[in-house]
Amino acid sequence: MASVDVEMVKCACTDCVCVVPVAKAVTREGKAYCCDECASGHADHAGCDHAGCTCHG
Numbered sequence: 001m002a003s004v005d006v007e008m009v010k011c012a013c014t015d016c017v018c019v020v021p022v023a024k025a026v027t028r029e030g031k032a033y034c035c036d037e038c039a040s041g042h043a044d045h046a047g048c049d050h051a052g053c054t055c056h057g
């Protein structure tokens with residue numbers, strides 16, 4: 001099942017360092033995000049769960 005040509009995209013959240021496969025990215029208004037928290041602009045100031053990522057709005 002290994003695929004070497006997965007297209008990766010960086011989360012559009014400025015503080016987020018996450019890079020996710022395009023297929024798994026959350027798309028919002030034409031931008032790709034790593035998770036719903038980032039996609040919604042951290043409305044609840046919830047950070048994304050990823051280790052090393054400090055974004056939380």
Ligand SMILES: [Zn+2]
Nearest residue numbers: 016018048053
């Ligand atoms: Zn993140």
Ligand SMILES: [Zn+2]
Nearest residue numbers: 011016034038
């Ligand atoms: Zn993100």
Ligand SMILES: [Zn+2]
Nearest residue numbers: 013016038055
């Ligand atoms: Zn974020």
